[in-house]
Amino acid sequence: MMDPSPYKFYHEDDFDSRQHLQSYFSDKPDEVSEEDSMIFPIENLTKTFTEGHIKRDVLIDLSQGSIVHHLFAACDFFKHIIVLKMRDRCIMELKRWVDERTGAFNWGHVTTLHEDIEENRDLLEEKEGKVRSALQHVLKCDLDKEDIMDPIVLPPADCIISFSLLDAISKDQDDYMRYLRKFSSLLKPGGHIILIGGLGMTYYTIGKHKFCAFNYYEDFARKALVEEGFIIDRCEVKMRTCVNDHIDHKGMIFIAAHRET
Template structure:
């Protein structure tokens, strides 16, 4: 599939439930368990278990309505604030947070955490703990100089951004500009965790083809360094999935802290 004429995520959006079903569900035909479930879950579990990243406030800026990247964090932060660029994503997340009928089930992701932690008997407790920790699901405007203007958020001890920079950035300069805006929400000395796709140009949701920024590990490292971050950890895994839904070559997980 040619990447030309791909839609831009925050300008056109997509069917958020379809996105969840295609990329992070437990459907038998879901091809991305290793890439988009196990890879981030295992790396986040290891990162937070080290005990260096913790605090009062964590801000999440991630694609669509995914929340599985937060299960490991809820043990280390009192308050989680989720920011979304589209109303439909906010509605989908709130449906799960409020345990409403028809909410997307994250039982399979919770089970992965439970299997890693050896606490498979505490899956319901894990979900409830995260629901309590998620205190706000709010809309942000990435086109503004300050994404939350006129709202002032408390500075974050940590930011997690899963796949969002990849889809809102039209080019590498755009990526750096968005990264800078994310950084402004972070305390000096705070941490940022980026999860993304490398060497890709498109992904699809249903019949919609959407833009995916083409970049490599060296660019991601350089972008963080130029914005005043020191990289603490970087993991890259070659793509394991067989699917023409997207054309990335590898997955990247980066942890960095903001110099004081």
């Protein structure tokens, strides 16, 4: 039975990061989320990075939960990857994988997806090793602060990736714009930002709990970036093909943009 209590919020209520991974990013044969949560982002990240327009130094990742699969596409293109998380539980789950500790979530199936998309048959250990080597810091941020990393000073990023985090923490358009502004403040002049999220979504479930999601569509995402001074380089939308009761998104969006210098 679904929890009858009101919807929960990712940044305000208890969030089970391992259950999140198992629910939407597992290797089970009947994983209906694979096309949206894994294949679509991987394909578009691979296309974007291989075009060579993004400088290859510092990447900052601000994404929901403890996901790491999207960073497999980035490890060949950035010297340093810095992951920022707002939840201690998410940090612990991700560090368990980074440190190759017993019980870490297995991302081997995603490596296979990357190899198929990139047509590159690197060994599993080599690909995962590249990600771990580039992923030098997993740090906690505070989204309530104007400078979300205060008092830590980070090197300005060439690129920021945010996978579903804006969807999960924004309650309305003003929230989305405020958080987008905070994220983009971590960029170098002329830096790039990549947003991946669900369209037309109002909720997603983690175990027995329903979490609220910000409902928006492509036109709003485009407008938000333009208002923040970005020029859109790529925007891909994929409509949802598989239906389940765990999440009600209508489609997925991948949008890459750069800020004018």
